[in-house]
Amino acid sequence: MKDNPLRSLLAAAELTVLKFDNHRLRAINYRNRVIQDYYMMTYVRSGSAKLRVEDRVYDIPPGTVIFIPPLLEHDQYKDTDEETEFLWWHFTYRIQNAIDVLPFLRIPFIYPLRDHRRFEDAFDELMLCQNPEDGHLPKVILQKAKSLELLYVLLDNAVGQAGAENPALPPAGFLSLLLKIATRPEANFTLAELAKELHMNPTYVSNQFKKTFGKSPILLHREMKIAKAKSMLETGERTVADIGADLGFQDVQSFTRLFKKYAGISPSQYKRLFDYRPV
Numbered sequence: 001m002k003d004n005p006l007r008s009l010l011a012a013a014e015l016t017v018l019k020f021d022n023h024r025l026r027a028i029n030y031r032n033r034v035i036q037d038y039y040m041m042t043y044v045r046s047g048s049a050k051l052r053v054e055d056r057v058y059d060i061p062p063g064t065v066i067f068i069p070p071l072l073e074h075d076q077y078k079d080t081d082e083e084t085e086f087l088w089w090h091f092t093y094r095i096q097n098a099i100d101v102l103p104f105l106r107i108p109f110i111y112p113l114r115d116h117r118r119f120e121d122a123f124d125e126l127m128l129c130q131n132p133e134d135g136h137l138p139k140v141i142l143q144k145a146k147s148l149e150l151l152y153v154l155l156d157n158a159v160g161q162a163g164a165e166n167p168a169l170p171p172a173g174f175l176s177l178l179l180k181i182a183t184r185p186e187a188n189f190t191l192a193e194l195a196k197e198l199h200m201n202p203t204y205v206s207n208q209f210k211k212t213f214g215k216s217p218i219l220l221h222r223e224m225k226i227a228k229a230k231s232m233l234e235t236g237e238r239t240v241a242d243i244g245a246d247l248g249f250q251d252v253q254s255f256t257r258l259f260k261k262y263a264g265i266s267p268s269q270y271k272r273l274f275d276y277r278p279v
């Protein structure tokens with residue numbers, strides 16, 4: 001069976017849960033709200049609320065998911081005094097914290113949850129892990145497992161919903177190119193090499209890639225290198241020279257120059273920020 005680049009991108013992405021909680025509220029009034037750099041999911045377990053996106057207002061009955069991407073202005077509010085229980089979380093799903101893969105799925109802003117019992121049970125178990133540092137070590141594993149289960153249920157229910165499927169997905173060749181860039185930060189690609197794989201003009205490939213994904217393939221690959229370098233430097237187990245060599249830099253100077261351009265400080269300075277070894 002032919003490889004599906006979108007499936008591979010989803011597999012390569014990492015889920016990061018920033019915050020989660022459940023609230024019972026009789027009043028809520030978020031107006032012109034914009035989330036900057038993460039996704040917000042809200043699930044209504046009981047009661048009701050309303051959501052406005054652009055010029056459309058949605059009713060949110062029990063069993064409904066609100067899915068808000070970054071930079072989308074919206075209102076979330078109640079117009080009754082009944083108590084409503086909200087289960088919510090803020091999260092990202094990215095490759096090396098640089099490539100957001102969720103936009104490819106065309107998830108609707110609001111949709112009913114078929115597997116609501118499974119979702120509610122998983123969220124209740126996640127709530128038990130709010131303080132994984134309380135001494136019970138397996139809670140860290142449970143938190144990861146339940147977070148991934150929640151994401152699976154949300155995405156599985158979103159597929160096929162009205163507005164979820166969009167025929168204008170990026171061409172498979174460009175998705176494959178994105179996958180290659182995302183999963184091989186150590187490589188040294190040239191625009192000519194990437195374009196040759198698609199049998200297209202390099203300038204056309206660069207312009208179309210930027211139009212589709214927001215950045216040129218070379219710029220995105222450099223950002224992937226720096227993101228990978230940061231994660232390796234944070235462990236404190238490798239030298240700056242070794243990390244630079246692993247990421248395809250010919251010498252420490254070129255690694256330092258590019259890293260400082262994107263991070264604002266040198267690799268050595270960045271590494272010291274995470275050096276917790278006792279004096």
